[in-house]
Amino acid sequence: MQQVKTILLSKSVFEDNDARAEILRSELREKRVCLVNVMSSPGSGKTTLLVALINALKHSFNIGVMEADIDSDKDAVTVAEKTGVRSIQLHTGGMCHLDADMTRQGLSELGEGLNLIFLENVGNLVCPAEYDTGATVNMVILSVPEGNDKPLKYPLVFENSELAVITKTDALPYFDFDMDECKEYIKIRNPKASVIAVSAKTGDNMDELVNWFIRRLSER
Amino acid sequence: MHELGIVMNVVEQVDKIAADNKALKVAGITMEIGEVSTIVPELFLDAFNWAKKRTEYLKEAELEMIIIEGRTYCRACGETYRTTEFGKKCPHCGSPDTYLLTGDQVIIKDISAVFEQEEAEE
Numbered sequence: 001m002q003q004v005k006t007i008l009l010s011k012s013v014f015e016d017n018d019a020r021a022e023i024l025r026s027e028l029r030e031k032r033v034c035l036v037n038v039m040s041s042p043g044s045g046k047t048t049l050l051v052a053l054i055n056a057l058k059h060s061f062n063i064g065v066m067e068a069d070i071d072s073d074k075d076a077v078t079v080a081e082k083t084g085v086r087s088i089q090l091h092t093g094g095m096c097h098l099d100a101d102m103t104r105q106g107l108s109e110l111g112e113g114l115n116l117i118f119l120e121n122v123g124n125l126v127c128p129a130e131y132d133t134g135a136t137v138n139m140v141i142l143s144v145p146e147g148n149d150k151p152l153k154y155p156l157v158f159e160n161s162e163l164a165v166i167t168k169t170d171a172l173p174y175f176d177f178d179m180d181e182c183k184e185y186i187k188i189r190n191p192k193a194s195v196i197a198v199s200a201k202t203g204d205n206m207d208e209l210v211n212w213f214i215r216r217l218s219e220r
Numbered sequence: 221m222h223e224l225g226i227v228m229n230v231v232e233q234v235d236k237i238a239a240d241n242k243a244l245k246v247a248g249i250t251m252e253i254g255e256v257s258t259i260v261p262e263l264f265l266d267a268f269n270w271a272k273k274r275t276e277y278l279k280e281a282e283l284e285m286i287i288i289e290g291r292t293y294c295r296a297c298g299e300t301y302r303t304t305e306f307g308k309k310c311p312h313c314g315s316p317d318t319y320l321l322t323g324d325q326v327i328i329k330d331i332s333a334v335f336e337q338e339e340a341e342e
Contacts, residue, residue: 001337006330013326095225127222188316
């Protein structure tokens with residue numbers, strides 16, 4: 001004979017991951033490691049921006065990079081070649097995001113002795129925002145060609161990011177991109193967010209971004 | 221295919237719960253899915269029906285989804301309104317100083333599991 005019983009759960013799907021992320025975050029804090037989770041659409045120029053940022057910061061910090069992609073190790077090779085910092089590729093095996101466990105595995109693969117680690121999440125504005133990686137800083141990149149209304153279309157990633165970087169400002173003359181409106185939309189989603197507009201290609205305003213990181217790292 | 225990642229998460233969690241509780245199999249899962257959770261219910265169901273075949277206990281499980289309406293609260297006037305209709309801006313007073321009360325949840329509410337009948341106590 002068989003019987004059917006109901007097991008009550010009322011449990012958020014993200015609860016387990018959130019708990020694991022919180023543990024990872026406090027471990028990183030104890031070790032004085034700052035983990036930066038970089039989120040954006042595909043093609044926003046994440047890798048180019050990271051290369052410029054790392055080259056400006058690498059003499060002050062011990063930097064490591066984890067590149068997450070569904071497949072291929074192109075980004076990890078590019079970053080390693082152009083910056084010389086320790087860089088590994090994480091494959092998500094078809095998944096559109098990284099979770100706290102995958103991040104932890106990547107960190108142990110990357111090794112000890114680093115104090116600033118960039119995690120380049122999968123190019124996607126939806127899923128990475130839902131899965132807490134355990135990062136110290138969540139950063140979102142929005143490039144000029146994508147349009148200034150992205151913060152309205154993908155609210156969560158902007159709500160969860162303390163730093164929003166608008167990239168490819170060198171392309172402003174060629175696009176109908178309203179910078180003031182964009183900043184306003186980001187502030188609607190997250191009034192506390194820092195918003196910095198740069199061009200990694202020309203180096204325009206990169207100083208402000210570099211200084212933001214120096215300031216943020218001194219707060220640890 | 222963003223639903224698939226979440227579905228994989230759900231089936232793994234429920235499979236483990238079934239094993240921990242020594243169930244024979246899972247007959248059904250009830251989930252609460254918020255209107256503004258970014259999940260498309262039809263895609264979620266398709267992904268679930270694909271993923272369940274790859275589990276130990278969920279092969280015959282039916283998924284029931286309860287959709288939770290998105291409601292936003294306005295700090296300026298204290299009113300609430302339907303999020304999908306008006307978004308971030310309060311339709312009562314026009315203020316953007318609002319926050320989501322409910323409607324972004326993705327919750328496994330309960331599962332109905334099949335057990336071997338226990339011997340009736342004498």
